[in-house]
Amino acid sequence: MKPGKLLQVALGVLTSIGGFLDVGAIATAADAGASFRFSLLWVVLIGTICVIFLVEMPGRLAAVSKHSYADAVRERFGFQFYIWPILAEFVVDFLVLGAEIGGVCIALQLLTGIAFHWWAIPVALAVWLTAWLGTFDFIENGVALLGLITLAFVAGAIVLHPPWGEVARGFVPAPAPHEPAHYWFTAVSIMGALISPYLLYFYSSGAIEDGWGKQDLTMNRLVAGVGMSFGSLVQMGVLVTAAMVLAPRGIGVDQYGQIALTLVGPFGKWGYYLFAVSLGITCFGACMEQALETGFIVSQALGWNWGQSKRPVDATRFTMAYTLSIAASTVLMVVGIDPLKLTLFSMALTAVMLPLVVTPLLVIMNDKHYLGEHTNGWVTNAVVGLIIGLTFVMAVVAIPLEYLGGG
Amino acid sequence: MVSAREIHLERLIGCKVYDSEHRCAGAIEEIEAELQDGEWVVVKVLTGPIGMLTRLSSLGVGGWLLGLLGARKSIGGYEIEWRHLDLADPARPRLTCPLGDIG
Amino acid sequence: MADDFPDMPENGTRLRLARDVLDSQMVDREHRQSGKVDGIVAELRDDGRLVITAVENGLPEAVSRVSPRVGDWIAALGRRWGVRKGEVYRIPFNKVRRTGIEVRIDVDAVATPLLDWEKWLNDHIVRHIPGARW
Numbered sequence: 001m002k003p004g005k006l007l008q009v010a011l012g013v014l015t016s017i018g019g020f021l022d023v024g025a026i027a028t029a030a031d032a033g034a035s036f037r038f039s040l041l042w043v044v045l046i047g048t049i050c051v052i053f054l055v056e057m058p059g060r061l062a063a064v065s066k067h068s069y070a071d072a073v074r075e076r077f078g079f080q081f082y083i084w085p086i087l088a089e090f091v092v093d094f095l096v097l098g099a100e101i102g103g104v105c106i107a108l109q110l111l112t113g114i115a116f117h118w119w120a121i122p123v124a125l126a127v128w129l130t131a132w133l134g135t136f137d138f139i140e141n142g143v144a145l146l147g148l149i150t151l152a153f154v155a156g157a158i159v160l161h162p163p164w165g166e167v168a169r170g171f172v173p174a175p176a177p178h179e180p181a182h183y184w185f186t187a188v189s190i191m192g193a194l195i196s197p198y199l200l201y202f203y204s205s206g207a208i209e210d211g212w213g214k215q216d217l218t219m220n221r222l223v224a225g226v227g228m229s230f231g232s233l234v235q236m237g238v239l240v241t242a243a244m245v246l247a248p249r250g251i252g253v254d255q256y257g258q259i260a261l262t263l264v265g266p267f268g269k270w271g272y273y274l275f276a277v278s279l280g281i282t283c284f285g286a287c288m289e290q291a292l293e294t295g296f297i298v299s300q301a302l303g304w305n306w307g308q309s310k311r312p313v314d315a316t317r318f319t320m321a322y323t324l325s326i327a328a329s330t331v332l333m334v335v336g337i338d339p340l341k342l343t344l345f346s347m348a349l350t351a352v353m354l355p356l357v358v359t360p361l362l363v364i365m366n367d368k369h370y371l372g373e374h375t376n377g378w379v380t381n382a383v384v385g386l387i388i389g390l391t392f393v394m395a396v397v398a399i400p401l402e403y404l405g406g407g
Numbered sequence: 408m409v410s411a412r413e414i415h416l417e418r419l420i421g422c423k424v425y426d427s428e429h430r431c432a433g434a435i436e437e438i439e440a441e442l443q444d445g446e447w448v449v450v451k452v453l454t455g456p457i458g459m460l461t462r463l464s465s466l467g468v469g470g471w472l473l474g475l476l477g478a479r480k481s482i483g484g485y486e487i488e489w490r491h492l493d494l495a496d497p498a499r500p501r502l503t504c505p506l507g508d509i510g
Numbered sequence: 511m512a513d514d515f516p517d518m519p520e521n522g523t524r525l526r527l528a529r530d531v532l533d534s535q536m537v538d539r540e541h542r543q544s545g546k547v548d549g550i551v552a553e554l555r556d557d558g559r560l561v562i563t564a565v566e567n568g569l570p571e572a573v574s575r576v577s578p579r580v581g582d583w584i585a586a587l588g589r590r591w592g593v594r595k596g597e598v599y600r601i602p603f604n605k606v607r608r609t610g611i612e613v614r615i616d617v618d619a620v621a622t623p624l625l626d627w628e629k630w631l632n633d634h635i636v637r638h639i640p641g642a643r644w
Binding site (some may be wrong): 065067071074075076078079080082083129132133301302303304305306311312313316317319320369370 | 528529532533534535536542543544545546548567569572573575576610611625627628631632635636637639641642643644
């Protein structure tokens with residue numbers, strides 16, 4: 001591989017690591033560690049394997065066909081089918097973007113003491129301004145590279161000297177040690193946070209923004225595989241630090257301030273500020289992705305001109321779509337809805353709509369009109385089939401578990 | 408539909424086709440046209456699962472999955488030639504012959 | 511760019527309308543994204559042939575496929591407040607070519623209602639916001 005390409009791969013991997021965490025991943029991993037120590041690590045592992053496949057495929061689709069996943073779903077399945085995942089995605093995007101804005105607000109509350117809902121409008125303006133003036137490269141690379149600060153969770157986990165034997169056993173699926181409803185609800189929430197529908201839409205749109213072609217298929221595989229694998233280490237770091245700091249003290253995760261303790265444990269007072277900055281940066285990055293994703297899916301569903309790398313005057317409907325999305329979601333934080341509760345609820349809702357979003361992948365990734373000779377092999381098809389089965393199970397159990405074990 | 412002679416083909420998708428004895432040939436999933444002297448003329452509609460799999464370009468994967476389940480030979484649906492279709496009421500397409508006469 | 515508009519295919523060529531035309535991305539002469547094919551219009555001729563005459567683009571048309579009532583409601587909203595006044599735009603089928611996974615249309619989208627909303631938003635909102643032309 002040429003040095004230039006190697007650099008691109010490295011950048012892609014780094015941005016995958018830096019951009020891996022968001023408010024959902026932090027909240028669900030912390031809850032898992034606090035409540036069940038290491039016993040849900042296997043869920044993070046399975047979720048990561050699923051994400052690797054679910055990210056590689058839309059990247060390959062976009063690189064070969066120059067069509068995004070949203071384009072392909074509408075074109076193959078028709079408007080009558082596509083309207084339903086799109087509407088479901090709008091609802092989830094509205095809630096998740098609200099939660100991510102809330103994450104940034106909470107970070108600022110932790111740093112300044114000023115209540116989070118006062119920060120909602122300034123944060124929303126900052127998100128919007130970055131989208132308005134920034135190119136896709138700046139947003140994807142700049143913000144995500146700042147997110148490498150979240151490696152503090154990996155460092156924290158190592159500093160705390162966890163019992164590595166017990167950590168290793170956490171990667172083996174096991175029944176709930178206690179509170180089965182809460183255990184399985186947390187498992188489903190972790191998966192909902194990891195396997196976010198927006199990943200498929202955003203990743204394929206990003207590949208088109210970056211001008212990927214067939215020559216980038218190897219890079220796509222490396223970024224998906226290596227990037228997501230290392231990124232999941234950060235989420236595992238959150239879980240392990242929570243298991244080491246919160247679980248022994250019987251501290252549950254009801255507020256973000258409690259999750260801050262996970263870095264206070266290894267790093268003392270500075271851990272508190274490290275957590276706040278990590279939370280703020282990762283959630284800001286996630287806000288950007290979530291807002292742009294709304295613009296992407298609306299524009300691609302209706303065939304509009306779109307592109308974050310275009311000036312706003314050159315893609316007006318796209319820019320208005322993400323603007324309205326940011327404005328609408330901000331209301332959730334202005335009125336003071338608890339960001340943590342909103343996060344956990346929206347992760348469960350994400351799990352419910354996953355089958356609608358993921359199932360078309362099996363059809364599209366085997367369509368030679370889009371992919372030519374780069375359609376799925378039988379192994380990938382088998383994995384996608386398993387993932388689809390898993391999403392159906394999650395969809396059925398998510399809401400009942402929310403009531404039984406969601407708190 | 409704007410006039411009696413104008414038909415919106417996208418609204419035919421999903422419409423069930425019946426013969427005179429109310430036997431169902433399935434829902435229209437695909438419409439095939441042929442270029443004849445500079446004009447595209449509808450020549451066939453495909454109904455039922457075979458129509459849907461054709462529309463999704465999934466005869467390959469779909470056929471394989473059905474083969475796994477031992478059901479490959481029984482993919483349902485019909486290929487209905489235009490001459491066998493009556494669109495006097497486009498919302499209720501009808502066969503002009505008994506269902507058994509369709510291949 | 512219009513020079514690269516494909517010729518008519520050969521007589522006898524077949525086209526699958528649901529798979530290859532309906533819901534496909536339209537691309538104009540200048541290779542601009544110009545909306546999706548939301549509808550296909552055909553004419554039942556006296557000789558019994560059903561001849562395709564045009565493709566349509568418009569949200570009411572797309573939504574009518576899911577619910578005719580909601581489609582009518584959106585069309586009514588469009589007539590009252592829309593830039594296109596609820597009109598569904600038609601492109602004659604002789605100006606349409608299927609190429610790869612896109613539908614090429616032999617029109618300049620800027621000169622048609624296809625980009626009316628894009629232009630209206632630009633004229634009334636976007637270009638007035640600082641930084642819109644960075």
